[in-house]
Amino acid sequence: MEIIELGAVEIAKAVKSGELSALEVVSAHLSEINEHDGDVGAFLLVMADRAIERAKEIDKRRSGGEELGALAGVPVALKDNIVLQGVETTCASKILSGWEPPYTATVIEKLISQGAIPIGKTNLDEFAMGSSTENSAYFPTRNPVKLDRVPGGSSGGSAASVASRFAPIAIGSDTGGSIRQPASLCGVVGVKPTYGLVSRYGLIAFASSLDQIGPFAKSVDDASLVLSVIAGHDGMDSTSSRTATYEHAPNESDISSLRIGVIQEMMSDVSNDVLGVFNQSLDALRSCGAKVETVSIPAVRYGLSSYYLIAPAEASSNLARFDGVRYGLRVTGADMNETYGLSREAGFGPEVKRRIMLGTYALSAGYYDALYGKAQKVRTLIVSEFARAYSDFDVLVSPTSPTVAFGFGDKSDPLSMYMSDVCTIPSNLAGHPAMSVPFGGGADGLPVGVQILAPALSERVMFQVARALEGASTYMAKPQWAH
Amino acid sequence: MAIEDEYIITIGLEVHCELKTNTKLFCGCANQFGSEPNTNICPVCLGLPGSLPVINERAVEYAIRIGSALSCEIRPSVFHRKNYFYPDMPKDYQVSQYDEPICVNGKLELPSFPKTVRIERAHMEEDTGKTTHVGTSGRIHGADFSLVDYNRAGIPLVEIVSAPDLSSADEAREYVSELRAILVSTKASDGKMEEGSLRVDANVSVRPLGTEKLGTRCEIKNLNSLRSLGRAINYEARRQMEALSAGQSIRQETRHWNEDQGVTSALRSKEEAYDYRYFPEPDLTPLDPDMDEVATIARALGILPPARRLRLRELLDGELTRSELEQVQTCVKFDLDEHVLDAVRTGVPARLALARGSNELASYVNQATVDSFEVAEFPRGKFIEVISLESQGKVSSTQAKTLLSRIASNHNEEVSALIEELGYKAASQDEISELLDRLISENSMEWERLCAGENQLAGFFIGKAMKITNGKVNGKTLASEMAARRLG
Numbered sequence: 001m002e003i004i005e006l007g008a009v010e011i012a013k014a015v016k017s018g019e020l021s022a023l024e025v026v027s028a029h030l031s032e033i034n035e036h037d038g039d040v041g042a043f044l045l046v047m048a049d050r051a052i053e054r055a056k057e058i059d060k061r062r063s064g065g066e067e068l069g070a071l072a073g074v075p076v077a078l079k080d081n082i083v084l085q086g087v088e089t090t091c092a093s094k095i096l097s098g099w100e101p102p103y104t105a106t107v108i109e110k111l112i113s114q115g116a117i118p119i120g121k122t123n124l125d126e127f128a129m130g131s132s133t134e135n136s137a138y139f140p141t142r143n144p145v146k147l148d149r150v151p152g153g154s155s156g157g158s159a160a161s162v163a164s165r166f167a168p169i170a171i172g173s174d175t176g177g178s179i180r181q182p183a184s185l186c187g188v189v190g191v192k193p194t195y196g197l198v199s200r201y202g203l204i205a206f207a208s209s210l211d212q213i214g215p216f217a218k219s220v221d222d223a224s225l226v227l228s229v230i231a232g233h234d235g236m237d238s239t240s241s242r243t244a245t246y247e248h249a250p251n252e253s254d255i256s257s258l259r260i261g262v263i264q265e266m267m268s269d270v271s272n273d274v275l276g277v278f279n280q281s282l283d284a285l286r287s288c289g290a291k292v293e294t295v296s297i298p299a300v301r302y303g304l305s306s307y308y309l310i311a312p313a314e315a316s317s318n319l320a321r322f323d324g325v326r327y328g329l330r331v332t333g334a335d336m337n338e339t340y341g342l343s344r345e346a347g348f349g350p351e352v353k354r355r356i357m358l359g360t361y362a363l364s365a366g367y368y369d370a371l372y373g374k375a376q377k378v379r380t381l382i383v384s385e386f387a388r389a390y391s392d393f394d395v396l397v398s399p400t401s402p403t404v405a406f407g408f409g410d411k412s413d414p415l416s417m418y419m420s421d422v423c424t425i426p427s428n429l430a431g432h433p434a435m436s437v438p439f440g441g442g443a444d445g446l447p448v449g450v451q452i453l454a455p456a457l458s459e460r461v462m463f464q465v466a467r468a469l470e471g472a473s474t475y476m477a478k479p480q481w482a483h
Numbered sequence: 484m485a486i487e488d489e490y491i492i493t494i495g496l497e498v499h500c501e502l503k504t505n506t507k508l509f510c511g512c513a514n515q516f517g518s519e520p521n522t523n524i525c526p527v528c529l530g531l532p533g534s535l536p537v538i539n540e541r542a543v544e545y546a547i548r549i550g551s552a553l554s555c556e557i558r559p560s561v562f563h564r565k566n567y568f569y570p571d572m573p574k575d576y577q578v579s580q581y582d583e584p585i586c587v588n589g590k591l592e593l594p595s596f597p598k599t600v601r602i603e604r605a606h607m608e609e610d611t612g613k614t615t616h617v618g619t620s621g622r623i624h625g626a627d628f629s630l631v632d633y634n635r636a637g638i639p640l641v642e643i644v645s646a647p648d649l650s651s652a653d654e655a656r657e658y659v660s661e662l663r664a665i666l667v668s669t670k671a672s673d674g675k676m677e678e679g680s681l682r683v684d685a686n687v688s689v690r691p692l693g694t695e696k697l698g699t700r701c702e703i704k705n706l707n708s709l710r711s712l713g714r715a716i717n718y719e720a721r722r723q724m725e726a727l728s729a730g731q732s733i734r735q736e737t738r739h740w741n742e743d744q745g746v747t748s749a750l751r752s753k754e755e756a757y758d759y760r761y762f763p764e765p766d767l768t769p770l771d772p773d774m775d776e777v778a779t780i781a782r783a784l785g786i787l788p789p790a791r792r793l794r795l796r797e798l799l800d801g802e803l804t805r806s807e808l809e810q811v812q813t814c815v816k817f818d819l820d821e822h823v824l825d826a827v828r829t830g831v832p833a834r835l836a837l838a839r840g841s842n843e844l845a846s847y848v849n850q851a852t853v854d855s856f857e858v859a860e861f862p863r864g865k866f867i868e869v870i871s872l873e874s875q876g877k878v879s880s881t882q883a884k885t886l887l888s889r890i891a892s893n894h895n896e897e898v899s900a901l902i903e904e905l906g907y908k909a910a911s912q913d914e915i916s917e918l919l920d921r922l923i924s925e926n927s928m929e930w931e932r933l934c935a936g937e938n939q940l941a942g943f944f945i946g947k948a949m950k951i952t953n954g955k956v957n958g959k960t961l962a963s964e965m966a967a968r969r970l971g
Contacts, residue, residue: 081533082533083532083533089532091532096532099532101526101531101532101533102526102531103526103531103533103534105533200535201533201534201535202533202534203533204532204533205532205533205766207765208765208766209765235537236535236537237535237537238535238536238537238538238766238767238768239535239765239766239767239768313762314762314765316566316760317564317566317576317760317762320566320568320574320575320576321530321532321573321574321575322532323568323570323575325570325631326529326573327531335624336570336629337568340568360760363566363760363761363762364758364760365758365760368760368762372762
């Protein structure tokens, strides 16, 4: 089997046994990037030299008999809103162009300590605001499965890098579906863990109460292994859970005793091709012995509107620091206020400005209660309705995205773009884990993912269901150039 | 009738107090005054993209100490973000407590005005960096350029907000002075106004005498000394009175105090006021202090200024005079109450100990200015030694004061050596008797008049005696000797 087709588990095993060198692994992926990333645009920055150097180090440590870690020699692509000391981090925004962070995110430190090799920084919608990666200030990323389609977003570069075989695993962030939706559109596995399971230290915040870092992978087991590496308490993040951990439990796929709820409200806006694949996945779950029934969670219908108040409100505050004073782009004006205005005018793209304005408005005196306050109440309602559903069901399922990958410019109206996240947003509002697993081909043979939702810190059962679905599916998305 | 007599002044104060923790509120950087600019900084207090705050538990403990010392209710609290743009605020929002502060409903008693000022709240927040505007104006408008030092960014503050219960500049000064004494005794703050550890904003309004409704208030920002506080309030109150008397109305606004010109000027009006867009800080979890721990912290506070004053008052019998009350306050203010208590324990009369403590010692330890809070030390044992001698009549009051003054300028001086050096060896009864014989023979006319009842002439003889002995005679002893002769 070609190196680039191998998963993380297999690569780490081969590097540890000496069957493959880390250098061979990195070189194979770098040459794939060289050959095809011109078409895809998954990376804002390829860290070729650093990756090669790091691979050599790992090979040296192996020959010295040292312990190599769970991800020995595994290349990992990093969404460019997560900081790595000395490596330009832009959030795909002009305002951070050229900024080299002086510190490293906790997740990246954990990955590196387990032998993973950062191979590049991936493209995203500017500041993770978008669902197609068209909002990158630099260039859009193309869907490797069909290059005239978007990869989804905002972690479109990370999803595309795994789907393109540029890296066996990637790291993304998910605020309203930014891991799961592109995973679904590119035909890979994407996981948004429970809020607080993975440290956010070093993730450039979009909406702090919703953001969560998670993995992309070609297989459920790879995603599970990566999650086990990055999960756990971090003293640098006050919202990181003190007790929660995640242990990788490979091969757990028996779901015969599980009760699975199908969220009725998440079926209404879904296109027929996606619905067809989704129904096949339900049949598969039933034939694995699970009890599958429909469940109503009416409050999720208000998820989208509530999200588009809370997330922009937090963003308006989180993005205030990009003011031209200390780092990033500065456009000097006649006085301080003009410098702020000109720097932010030139540095932020239209979607970011739109959300800053939405959020500023939602928090304004006289509007707070009716907008932000009410949105928080919806959030509480969603949590309590999920809790009620989980008294009857172990996990819930839905389509991840209402459609397969769409074309560039197809959703120029912001509201229609926002609809892409209608099924994924409620998990962020509740702080619950959810993941997308590719199951079949919809229109034009494009990938369709199934979303599995679970109660807080119930990643283990979520992964069991994911393995069952993976096992029942024969679908495998391939890059367009591999046909 | 003076304009001041036609209006009532109402003042509420917001006092920002820096906590003396070792590290900043949300990161491990040193909380240190006077370091080289931008050396006590890290990604967190610089608000670099991706960084997150983690609460300093010690700062929470200090805030609880302050709340407990001000008789506040300590309760669960939530941090909010206060959003506004300013170059010295790294994140362009300040993490502060808003509608759920850690301490509420406290009180502070003014020692000399018999008045209880309500404390509405005391909340925690992070300090900003420090901006220096370079140029002639010294302010951001018209500056050539501005320099920012982020060493102060993220230093823990507690903001103590009083109810509008104060009605004069003197009360306001006493409030801050007493608050400072309490803060220092909690050891949560050093109370140094000159280093900016205490900064005061004053809300001032006036209303015509006989009316109930409070007038429109103006907030004067950043008053950095008791002197500025008093001057700014007096200026601002008078400005408002004159405006109202001239038929103008007061605009609610924030005002800046110019120390050199002695005037306040408008910074921004209510209409221009920032909308801070407060919302709960999602990067921090709410604080929910354990009530047993709160009780432990409160118990460990030790004795606070009000109780220390009470302790001194109880040394004296009966109603205290106004000047005795002032003596009590002074002793506590300058940390001399333990000196007085110890002296009384060794048998010195309380009134003497209090008088020497509040008059002599307080002025020695306060050589600088009343506005500076530098508290010097005075050797306690030597204080007791001197006033014991005085109370036993072994040295005169004038001699005692001289001794204290000498010890104040050199703590190493020994009392016995000083008495030797100054020739304060108490005169014997025979020497007093001889001295009086001499005085009577030299001033026989005056002596007869004294014996005939012109009592004021006693002073004349004591004066003469002082002259002859170069002040070494004990006036009291001589007076009683004269009284004995007259009767005999």
